Amino acid sequence: MSRYDPSVIEPRWQTAWDEAGVFAARHDPARPKYYVLEMFPYPSGRIHMGHVRNYTMGDVVARFKAAQGFSVLHPMGWDAFGMPAENAAMERGGHPKDWTYGNIADMKAQMRPLGLSIDWSREFATCDPEYYGQQQALFIDMLAAGLITRKAAVVNWDPVDMTVLANEQVIDGKGWRSGAAVERRELVQWFFKISDYSEELLSALDGLKDWPEKVRLMQANWIGKSRGIEVDFPLTSPFAGQTALTCYSTRPDTLRAATFMAIAPEHPIARALAEADPKVAAFCEEARRGGTSEEAIETAEKLGHDTGLTVRHPVYPDKTLAVWIGNFVLMEYGTGAIYCCPGHDQRDLDFARKYRLPVVNAFHMPGETNVIGTEALVPAKDVTVAYDQHFTGITLSTAYDAIERSIDWMEAQGLGKGQVKYRLRDWGLSRQRYWGCPIPVVHCATCGVVPEKKENLPVELPYDVSFDKPGNPLDRHPTWRDVPCPTCGAPAKRETDTMDTFVDSSWYYARFTAPRSKTPTDAAEVDYWMNVDQYIGGIEHAILHLLYSRFFARAMHKTGHLPAKAIEPFSALFTQGMVTHEIYRTTDAQGRPVFHLPEDVIRSEAGATLKDGTAVEVIPSAKMSKSKKNVVDPMNIIAAYGADTARWFVMSDSPPERDVEWTASGAEATFKHLNRVWALCDRIGQMPADHRGEGDDDLARATARAIDEVTRSIEGFAFNKAIAALYGFTNTLAKANASTAVMKEAIRTLARLMSPMTPHIAESIWSYQGGDGLCAQAEWPKADPALLVDDTVTLPIQINGKRRAEISVAKDMAVPEIEKIALANEDVLRFLAGQPVRKIIVVPGRIINVVV
RNA sequence: GCCCGCGUGGUGAAAUGGUAGACACAGGGGACUUAAACUCCCCAGGCCGCAAGGCCGUGCCGGUUCAAAUCCGGCCGCGGGCACCA
Numbered sequence: 056m057s058r059y060d061p062s063v064i065e066p067r068w069q070t071a072w073d074e075a076g077v078f079a080a081r082h083d084p085a086r087p088k089y090y091v092l093e094m095f096p097y098p099s100g101r102i103h104m105g106h107v108r109n110y111t112m113g114d115v116v117a118r119f120k121a122a123q124g125f126s127v128l129h130p131m132g133w134d135a136f137g138m139p140a141e142n143a144a145m146e147r148g149g150h151p152k153d154w155t156y157g158n159i160a161d162m163k164a165q166m167r168p169l170g171l172s173i174d175w176s177r178e179f180a181t182c183d184p185e186y187y188g189q190q191q192a193l194f195i196d197m198l199a200a201g202l203i204t205r206k207a208a209v210v211n212w213d214p215v216d217m218t219v220l221a222n223e224q225v226i227d228g229k230g231w232r233s234g235a236a237v238e239r240r241e242l243v244q245w246f247f248k249i250s251d252y253s254e255e256l257l258s259a260l261d262g263l264k265d266w267p268e269k270v271r272l273m274q275a276n277w278i279g280k281s282r283g284i285e286v287d288f289p290l291t292s293p294f295a296g297q298t299a300l301t302c303y304s305t306r307p308d309t310l311r312a313a314t315f316m317a318i319a320p321e322h323p324i325a326r327a328l329a330e331a332d333p334k335v336a337a338f339c340e341e342a343r344r345g346g347t348s349e350e351a352i353e354t355a356e357k358l359g360h361d362t363g364l365t366v367r368h369p370v371y372p373d374k375t376l377a378v379w380i381g382n383f384v385l386m387e388y389g390t391g392a393i394y395c396c397p398g399h400d401q402r403d404l405d406f407a408r409k410y411r412l413p414v415v416n417a418f419h420m421p422g423e424t425n426v427i428g429t430e431a432l433v434p435a436k437d438v439t440v441a442y443d444q445h446f447t448g449i450t451l452s453t454a455y456d457a458i459e460r461s462i463d464w465m466e467a468q469g470l471g472k473g474q475v476k477y478r479l480r481d482w483g484l485s486r487q488r489y490w491g492c493p494i495p496v497v498h499c500a501t502c503g504v505v506p507e508k509k510e511n512l513p514v515e516l517p518y519d520v521s522f523d524k525p526g527n528p529l530d531r532h533p534t535w536r537d538v539p540c541p542t543c544g545a546p547a548k549r550e551t552d553t554m555d556t557f558v559d560s561s562w563y564y565a566r567f568t569a570p571r572s573k574t575p576t577d578a579a580e581v582d583y584w585m586n587v588d589q590y591i592g593g594i595e596h597a598i599l600h601l602l603y604s605r606f607f608a609r610a611m612h613k614t615g616h617l618p619a620k621a622i623e624p625f626s627a628l629f630t631q632g633m634v635t636h637e638i639y640r641t642t643d644a645q646g647r648p649v650f651h652l653p654e655d656v657i658r659s660e661a662g663a664t665l666k667d668g669t670a671v672e673v674i675p676s677a678k679m680s681k682s683k684k685n686v687v688d689p690m691n692i693i694a695a696y697g698a699d700t701a702r703w704f705v706m707s708d709s710p711p712e713r714d715v716e717w718t719a720s721g722a723e724a725t726f727k728h729l730n731r732v733w734a735l736c737d738r739i740g741q742m743p744a745d746h747r748g749e750g751d752d753d754l755a756r757a758t759a760r761a762i763d764e765v766t767r768s769i770e771g772f773a774f775n776k777a778i779a780a781l782y783g784f785t786n787t788l789a790k791a792n793a794s795t796a797v798m799k800e801a802i803r804t805l806a807r808l809m810s811p812m813t814p815h816i817a818e819s820i821w822s823y824q825g826g827d828g829l830c831a832q833a834e835w836p837k838a839d840p841a842l843l844v845d846d847t848v849t850l851p852i853q854i855n856g857k858r859r860a861e862i863s864v865a866k867d868m869a870v871p872e873i874e875k876i877a878l879a880n881e882d883v884l885r886f887l888a889g890q891p892v893r894k895i896i897v898v899p900g901r902i903i904n905v906v907v
Numbered sequence: 908g909c910c911c912g913c914g915u916g917g918u919g920a921a922a923u924g925g926u927a928g929a930c931a932c933a934g935g936g937g938a939c940u941u942a943a944a945c946u947c948c949c950c951a952g953g954c955c956g957c958a959a960g961g962c963c964g965u966g967c968c969g970g971u972u973c974a975a976a977u978c979c980g981g982c983c984g985c986g987g988g989c990a991c992c993a
Contacts, residue, residue: 097993137993210991221991269911273988276910349989353908402908479990486991556993595987597911602990632913633987708919708931714986721919721932728931731946775920779930786930851926856974858926896973902925906973 056740056823059733061697061815068818069170077831078172080128082583089125090584091117092564094592094600095132098180099139100158102165105593105634107689108705108715112631112774113591114171115706115811119769121172122807122835128584130567131166131173133159133180136187136491137556138221144522151490152518155182165690169698170814172831177570181559182490186566188513189575190558191495195506196614197247198496204246205504208483209347209387212240216525219487225346232525239343241321244485245494245552249606253278253477256605265627267712270597277598279478281305284462286471288316288366288394291375295327300366300378303389303476307465308457309396311445312417314407316366317359317381319391325380328362335360335380342382357406358382369470370446381406387480397431404431418442421451482603484555487527489520491553499540499547508541514549527551560600561607564590564624565617576616585617590625593633601628629772632714639671696726699813703729706774706812728782729816732805735789736820739798748793757787758801759842765808766835774812781808799824804836852877853904854886862903870897877903 072078093113096106110131117129140151159180179186197203211220215233219242224231249256257278260271283305290298300316318325320339329336338360345351359379368374376394383402384393397407397414407414408429416432418440419425425432434440436454447464449457465471485494493514495507507514517535520528529535529551540547562575568584569577592600608624611617617624639651655665664670692701704725709715761784768777788801803824810817810830821830845866850873852860860882864873874895877883887907894906 094993099993134993139992219991222989223992225991273911277989279910347991350908353989355908482990488991555991557990560993593987593993594912595993598988599990600993635986710920713913713920715919724932727946734946776930779921782930849926853925853974856925856972861926894973896925898925898974902974904925904973 056733056737056819059730059816061699064819065168065170065698065815068815069167071818071829072170072172072831075829075832077829078127078129078174079176080130080174080584081126082580083126084583086124086126088128088584089117089120089589090128090568090587091120091589092130092567092587092591094590094596095134095560095563096162097137097139098133098135098155098158098162100161101688102162102690103634104689104705106166107169107701108634108711109591109593109631110166110169110171111702111705111812112629112711112772113589114169114173114702115769115774116589116591117172118811118814118831119835121831122810122833124834127172128567129171129173130177130570131171131175132178132563132567132570133162133182134556134560134563135159135180135182136553136559138488138490140490141488141522150518150520152182152516155180155490168693169702172814177567179563179566179570181492181556181563184513184515185571186563187492187559188515189566189572190492190554190562191507191512191514192509193562193575193611193614193616194495194554195509196616197610198506200610200614202248202251202610202613204248204481205243206246206481207241208244208246209239210242210244211346212238213525214238218525218527222346222348222351225348225351228345228351236344237346239345239347242485242487244483246481246483247606247610249482249603250477250479252606252609253280253479255609256479256602257477259605259623263623263628266625267628267630270594270601270628270630273597274602277479277602280475281478282458282462282473282475283307284465284471285390285474286310286369286394286465288369288376290378291365291367294364295324297324300324300392301390302392302394303474304394306396306399306454306458307461307471308442308445308449308452308454309399309417310370310394310461311443312396312398312415313368313376313394314397314413314415315376315395316378317384317393317395317406318362318378319384319386320380320382321386322380322384322391324362324364324378328380335362338380342380352383352385355382357402357409359406359410361410370465377412379410389476398427399431399433401431401433404429416443417445482555482557482606484558485552486555487530487551488553489516489522489528491556492559493529494550494552494554496550497538497540497547498550499543499545501545502540502542502547505540505542505547511541529553557600557603558607561603562611564604565608565611565621574616575611578618581616581621582618585621586624586626589627589629591629591631594630595633597630601625629712631711632709635714641665641669641671692722696722697729697815699729699816700726703778703813707778708775710775711772728785729813731789732785732809732820733816735785736802736823739795739802740823742795742798744795746795748791748797750791750793751797754788754791754793754797754801755839756842757784757791758804759838760784761808762804762836762838763843766838769811777808778812781805781812784808806830807833807836848900850877850901850903852880852883853902854883855906856904859883859886866900870899873897873899873903877905 091113093109117127121127135155140155143154144151211225213220213230213233213235215235216230220230220237225237228237230237257275257280260275263271283303284307285301285303287299287301320342325339329339342358345355359381362378362380364378365375366378368376395403397404398416414427416425421441439451439453441451442449447460449460462473466473493516495514497505497507499505517532520532536549536551538547538549564587565576565581569580604624608617609622612619612622641649643649651671689701700722704722761780764780765777768780784805802820803826806817806820807830814831818830826833847863848866849861849863851858860880862876862880874897890907892905892907896904
């Protein structure tokens, strides 16, 4: 065997795998299938360590399952629509399509040398007309099935660029390019009616046993099921045709402490007031400032304007409450009007203190006075509190019980209606952008909104567009936009909005089962391959992508594109931690932030500079992101040490669910280790066939233990522990003095155990040591159970919980006998110093604790 | 602001109620070498001690338990998500 040279062996084995078609997914009804999928990448043009970690994890699972006899589907594609392509076109010229396909070619060229066991014959990009045409067919079917609707929605409007902005393009309430103050504007948009599935998506979470608990919890909170009551507050004098304000509240137990009302600036009453009163109009205008994100609204300063109107308290008619307009009340949620209990809600209290509104308690902590100062009294709902003069007569109660009693009482009095509500809103899919899947409908003056005929799909994006002006180029492309109505043939206009890119990623997993099908899916293929047995991706997708995919699978089932068994498309989910890195920032002449790639920054003990000496601000590690440019290029590691080193290293140190801070150190050490394995293989290969050693039994046991540990660790997604076990086994093997046959068997086992992580070197060892066929197709080793049990066990002895001694006893020794030996131990006697033993606890096989 | 996580040596971590620090990285010492690199061997949580050994120690404070890194309550710090980044 020559020296270890990955640049020679890695391409050789990759070619061998390709020629043998090892990774082509085969629809084989005789074998169990296993579908492993990693979240497909956005084609930024460069792979980074996060990709290497993500795809190596999936590859370990895919190779492991293949070795265990499964027919494995392990595909790869590109989440290729989205804003960066348009931004690139605006900043550097060129066309989003050319930029995207160029990036895909570049990234694929960087991924191939990793030696991933991917079936590349199934590759597609979401911007392929073949893919998005089928997505348009799905849209048309979903429209017909009543799963899609149109309604008004609020967007970020840049009044200078006259364009809609994404939330990330709104920085401190200003447009990222124009710097203009952003306004909230209403626009008619397309929506998927995901809220029809709120209860279904919530209750089905219980069945997702192999999803992380935290993801299910996050989704449950996002869906936000609440039980509350809808109450009318009568206006003391009717206004604008309204006689009452209708509010929804989840805390009717605090209704007595309501001291004022707040309505949204878009509320009909606020609009009517604004028409008559320029001061109200000015306030409503002001309240529309800022971005649409919940974060922006929740953290913005709460502003209010007193309308002068009052309402009567529905339960205590003597009380009247002032009606305010508040910039924090949203017309989209609930009824656009809320009643405020500053005593028991911090936001309401802050508002009340600011505008000198009254504050009262609905309850106190038992035995306390609880005068409200600057902090609202907000105990957990399961804490018993003392209600004051509560309308139901409740005195001591938890909030849980008081809420139920209040709802029952108010329903009985005809004052309100108990209701279940969900926080989950419909999914707005319209985007006023070019680089996305066109929404396949036509607007006709006589027929209204008409879906495109399926035989005309795909509705393809025109290539001849320019990005020199802000806004959507499809809007100013007459020959694409102006088409005859599919129904009546009269001149009509295409929808120029394109789809949210979350739509693209909500069904790609199904498409991989039959990527060239002339319909969105192929019944026989989805039936064999679905569901995804193991889905792997970043925790940042815990809510939106995964929830949308769960909805889409249901919608695809309803429209006949997926079988019922696939409505939960991902049987098991693993959320890997992120690869993080420091961020490097300078500012431009206008004071705006400019970010720099790590390779453009020179780091020293004193700080960081650019190559021209400009000082760079170093921001602590955060998720690697394109916009922050804190991404690391793994290609230099592959060039220097080979793919096996990169793969082993990203799997070795941190547990896969935890974030890992990228550092260059350690890759070198991995490479040295692989060299040691190579040399060990060489040495064993040259042992005389008749060599006899003393250590055959010990090595056989160590081999069995390694099989057991590596197998269990991979099954439990503890790849770092699998690698620790492989280090241990390699060290044992290197020191072993065993017979040639046992040594050879051990290193062939080592090759198979390493192969999911380091498939190329494993293949070389396998063939050199006389393994049959390709290691990639070899069966996974099985441990002999008889070799896994030890006859004796070491038991630590604690005295009052502190470890003081240890004894070695037979594995199956009876407890009384262990007690006797422990109490006779001389270290134990020394520590006891004659004190009487109060209790002795023996946990067989684990520990002994003597209590004095 | 709201929801969800995470916090253990100089570093990545292991131990998920039962011997805290496995396995590695960086570091120190030694062997080999004219020398260096490579390779191999040894040491290594902190404090006290010549040693034997002892005390302390898993972000901080408190609790449950024979026993807590692990379970519970409260704080602090860091990260993810917040519906148009993907």
